Amino acid sequence: MNSSSNAKTILFWISIVFLGTMLWKLVSANGTPAQGDEPSYNEFIARVDADDIKEVTLYLSPNSYELTGEYVRPANRRFHLTVPKEVVPDLLRQLREKSVLVKAKEARSGDWVLILLNAAPLILLVGFCLFLMRQMRSRGAQALATQRRGVRFGLGYDLHRLDTGRPFIVGGVEIPFDKGPLGHSDGDVLAHAICDAVLGAAGAGDIGTLFPDTDPQWKGVSSLIFLEQLAKVLQDRKQSIGYIDAVVITEKPKLGPHFAAMKATLAKALKIKPEQISLKAKTNEGVDAIGRGEAIAAHVIATLVSA
Ligand SMILES: [Zn+2]
Numbered sequence: 339m340n341s342s343s344n345a346k347t348i349l350f351w352i353s354i355v356f357l358g359t360m361l362w363k364l365v366s367a368n369g370t371p372a373q374g375d376e377p378s379y380n381e382f383i384a385r386v387d388a389d390d391i392k393e394v395t396l397y398l399s400p401n402s403y404e405l406t407g408e409y410v411r412p413a414n415r416r417f418h419l420t421v422p423k424e425v426v427p428d429l430l431r432q433l434r435e436k437s438v439l440v441k442a443k444e445a446r447s448g449d450w451v452l453i454l455l456n457a458a459p460l461i462l463l464v465g466f467c468l469f470l471m472r473q474m475r476s477r478g479a480q481a482l483a484t485q486r487r488g489v490r491f492g493l494g495y496d497l498h499r500l501d502t503g504r505p506f507i508v509g510g511v512e513i514p515f516d517k518g519p520l521g522h523s524d525g526d527v528l529a530h531a532i533c534d535a536v537l538g539a540a541g542a543g544d545i546g547t548l549f550p551d552t553d554p555q556w557k558g559v560s561s562l563i564f565l566e567q568l569a570k571v572l573q574d575r576k577q578s579i580g581y582i583d584a585v586v587i588t589e590k591p592k593l594g595p596h597f598a599a600m601k602a603t604l605a606k607a608l609k610i611k612p613e614q615i616s617l618k619a620k621t622n623e624g625v626d627a628i629g630r631g632e633a634i635a636a637h638v639i640a641t642l643v644s645a
Contacts, residue, residue: 346474353467360460374406374416382419383429385409386436391417393439489580490642492539494531497635499627500588508586508593508634509600509617510562510607515591519634522551522558527636528586528617529561532604533568535640536579542571565607572645579608580641583616588634593619 377385382405385391394407403426406418421429433440500506504518509528519525533545542548548571549556549564556563572578582604586593593600597619601612622629 494535494638496530510603526561531636531638
């Protein structure tokens with residue numbers, strides 16, 4: 339459980355305790371008159387005259403008053419009666435004359451407006467708690483979005499043998515040369531390494547998984563098709579390419595003059611801008627298979643950001 343969830347749980351229980359307290363106060367603070375004997379008004383006055391009553395509680399309602407209390411004789415016996423408003427001045431005078439202690443309370447009204455007014459602090463509190471929870475939830479969502487916005491990195495590498503009679507295609511651009519990469523597709527090392535770097539950053543496997551060289555549909559195709567397919571993979575994951583940096587290693591021919599065309603071609607296939615691609619060329623200083631002109635390789639780093 340993260341700190342946001344903890345805070346939410348604490349807030350939830352605080353709200354529940356407040357809610358319970360307020361409800362309890364709402365129900366119990368004003369109370370309802372206790373039930374008991376129900377003497378008529380005249381019987382009640384007679385009891386007052388006879389000094390059988392020393393204390394009454396008067397519940398104030400909009401249209402009538404209710405009286406409760408205990409008789410002195412018989413002891414511990416409660417009474418309850420409702421009196422019309424008109425008799426209240428006379429009643430109070432008689433109670434005063436007999437030195438009966440009068441406690442006044444506001445009776446809980448059946449009037450929904452009054453109930454709502456009574457409940458206003460409770461409603462405000464619940465509203466405030468809901469508002470706080472919503473704020474926290476939206477902060478959590480923002481944090482998640484920020485987390486998702488975190489840049490992801492992917493590394494791609496590819497190498498193809500060079501053979502005579504094959505077109506020399508790098509970055510989707512054919513360059514005049516007497517050799518070209520061998521491969522199931524057009525053997526474009528740069529496109530393949532970009533594909534792997536992007537798939538790696540997306541956590542979506544690699545080029546061999548998505549476009550197996552045993553599948554005849556990819557035989558002899560332009561590798562730009564693989565790059566075009568990446569758009570759907572990224573769309574499903576709500577990601578997009580941030581930047582691509584590549585190094586192509588080949589002894590010959592010179593690649594630099596073709597970089598602008600390669601960037602434009604790759605960017606179009608990837609549905610990004612050419613400025614989001616950096617290309618560099620290296621030789622292998624005559625060392626190894628690449629140095630002998632027998633192979634071409636590419637290293638690529640790609641970054642993905644939240645779409
Ligand atoms: Zn390849």
